[in-house]
Amino acid sequence: MEQKLAERRQRISTLGQIGLQQFAPYLMNRIMGRYNATLRDDFRKQGLTIPQVRTLAVLSVTDGVTVNDLSVYTVIEQSTLSRTLDTLEGQGLVRREQGVTDSRFRHVFLTDDGRALFTRAWPAMHDAFEAMFDGVDDAEYAALIAILQKMLNNIRKHDI
Numbered sequence: 001m002e003q004k005l006a007e008r009r010q011r012i013s014t015l016g017q018i019g020l021q022q023f024a025p026y027l028m029n030r031i032m033g034r035y036n037a038t039l040r041d042d043f044r045k046q047g048l049t050i051p052q053v054r055t056l057a058v059l060s061v062t063d064g065v066t067v068n069d070l071s072v073y074t075v076i077e078q079s080t081l082s083r084t085l086d087t088l089e090g091q092g093l094v095r096r097e098q099g100v101t102d103s104r105f106r107h108v109f110l111t112d113d114g115r116a117l118f119t120r121a122w123p124a125m126h127d128a129f130e131a132m133f134d135g136v137d138d139a140e141y142a143a144l145i146a147i148l149q150k151m152l153n154n155i156r157k158h159d160i
């Protein structure tokens with residue numbers, strides 16, 4: 001593994017040699033920046049922020065996760081997530097409960113109102129998703145997902 005990494009470093013050593021349009025992290029940031037910008041205006045009309053919708057989205061799929069795991073899934077820093085959860089809980093969209101087996105952990109659950117709000121937000125997310133993959137066939141999409149999962153596995157610090 002270390003030998004492969006050393007070989008890669010020798011092969012391409014500067015961002016200038018790679019080029020921005022060939023540098024995957026740059027492209028991924030641009031893509032997600034554009035995706036979020038596309039959705040921001042629509043969500044704002046619903047009184048939502050991107051972190052709030054990310055939180056609702058994750059909970060719509062994996063309800064009852066710990067706050068720590070929710071931070072990883074949503075890619076939101078703990079401090080921002082804490083404020084986001086305070087707002088969502090104040091609006092009756094989520095609820096936090098102490099863990100049954102370990103009271104140090106808090107689990108977050110989507111309320112019926114939270115699920116209904118996410119259901120209203122989802123069509124805009126899905127439309128932006130579909131637009132992003134216009135012209136990408138099923139095989140290309142499957143290959144991209146496989147590569148992204150490998151990349152995440154290579155860099156992740158959490159089991160999830």
